[in-house]
Amino acid sequence: MKRALLLFSKGLDSLLAGKIIESQGIQVVPITYITPFFNWEYHNNPQKYYEYCKSLGFQESYLIDITEEYLSILKKPRYGFGCLANPCVACKTFMISKTKKLLNELQADFIVTGEVLGQRPKSQNKWAMEVIKDESGADDLLVRPLSAKLLPPSLPERLGWIDREKLYGISGRNRQMQFQLAKKFNIKNFPTPAGGCLLTDPEIGRRMLKILKEKRTLNPLTAKLSVQGRHFFTNDSWIVLGRNHKENVKLFNLVRNQLPVFTLSVPAPIAVVVEGTPTLEYIKDLLIRYSKKAQKHIANGFNIEIVQPNPLEFTFESLPTPHQRVAENN
Numbered sequence: 445m446k447r448a449l450l451l452f453s454k455g456l457d458s459l460l461a462g463k464i465i466e467s468q469g470i471q472v473v474p475i476t477y478i479t480p481f482f483n484w485e486y487h488n489n490p491q492k493y494y495e496y497c498k499s500l501g502f503q504e505s506y507l508i509d510i511t512e513e514y515l516s517i518l519k520k521p522r523y524g525f526g527c528l529a530n531p532c533v534a535c536k537t538f539m540i541s542k543t544k545k546l547l548n549e550l551q552a553d554f555i556v557t558g559e560v561l562g563q564r565p566k567s568q569n570k571w572a573m574e575v576i577k578d579e580s581g582a583d584d585l586l587v588r589p590l591s592a593k594l595l596p597p598s599l600p601e602r603l604g605w606i607d608r609e610k611l612y613g614i615s616g617r618n619r620q621m622q623f624q625l626a627k628k629f630n631i632k633n634f635p636t637p638a639g640g641c642l643l644t645d646p647e648i649g650r651r652m653l654k655i656l657k658e659k660r661t662l663n664p665l666t667a668k669l670s671v672q673g674r675h676f677f678t679n680d681s682w683i684v685l686g687r688n689h690k691e692n693v694k695l696f697n698l699v700r701n702q703l704p705v706f707t708l709s710v711p712a713p714i715a716v717v718v719e720g721t722p723t724l725e726y727i728k729d730l731l732i733r734y735s736k737k738a739q740k741h742i743a744n745g746f747n748i749e750i751v752q753p754n755p756l757e758f759t760f761e762s763l764p765t766p767h768q769r770v771a772e773n774n
């Protein structure tokens with residue numbers, strides 16, 4: 445039996461691509477790449493991913509963390525960015541080339557993706573799809589079942605491993621055909637089309653562009669920090685404050701013993717110093733802005749101190765963004 449590796453973003457298109465190929469008697473093996481910007485929810489719980497794939501009928505699947513390599517792409521994306529900080533052409537090229545290298549190891553014969561011609565102006569036009577095919581090295585071994593009839597026949601089609609007549613010729617942004625196919629394959633709860641890449645999120649995308657433009661520290665830890673909290677940048681510092689109790693605890697656990705962390709002697713958010721050595725007064729001032737208790741204490745004439753947090757002793761508190769005060773500069 446032939447085996448195909450499916451670049452599985454968890455979106456409907458890649459799922460359909462897998463199902464179309466599977467319906468031709470090929471064993472489809474989903475490969476999902478994770479970074480703090482996409483599919484990170486599985487990082488600490490890969491079992492959940494494997495069970496999800498099994499629930500879709502895929503018995504064998506792989507989850508691969510590519511954070512380190514992905515950050516290099518983000519710092520210098522060949523062919524630039526999409527609408528925000530998403531380097532889609534370079535990202536797809538990288539993921540497909542990585543999948544190509546897995547073909548031998550996983551004893552698979554070709555690669556399948558859910559790309560649709562003309563669906564995304566920058567990364568799924570004819571030119572970009574050619575570039576991705578060539579530069580990934582996948583070349584003839586890359587099958588795009590949703591748009592295959594609009595593209596030159598791939599090797600698996602030419603060799604008769606799969607029947608080209610049973611592939612599709614979908615193009616453009618209209619998703620009616622995909623919805624019909626979802627019915628055909630009895631797929632009911634399909635995820636969002638974009639697959640939830642945080643680099644396309646307006647707030648996070650803009651913040652990441654700033655981090656890149658200003659050549660701020662970007663490593664796996666700061667990448668994880670960049671997708672949460674409130675961010676405050678000065679010329680020589682970068683501070684992150686948690687927005688609620690859950691986020692404060694998460695931030696604390698993330699940076700514990702790796703970066704300086706502060707809070708107040710009354711319930712307040714935590715502040716992580718990502719870059720630079722800002723003064724304690726500056727950090728304290730930021731923390732007070734987001735702590736109702738601190739503001740009350742000060743109004744009543746009490747002293748508050750800036751301290752190092754201990755989650756067993758401190759209750760974190762974060763106020764909503766105070767519009768009338770100094771805004772976050774993220």
Ligand code: SF4
Binds near residue numbers: 482526530641
């Ligand atoms: S949206 Fe994000 S995950 Fe998808 S191709 Fe673009 S950069 Fe990669």
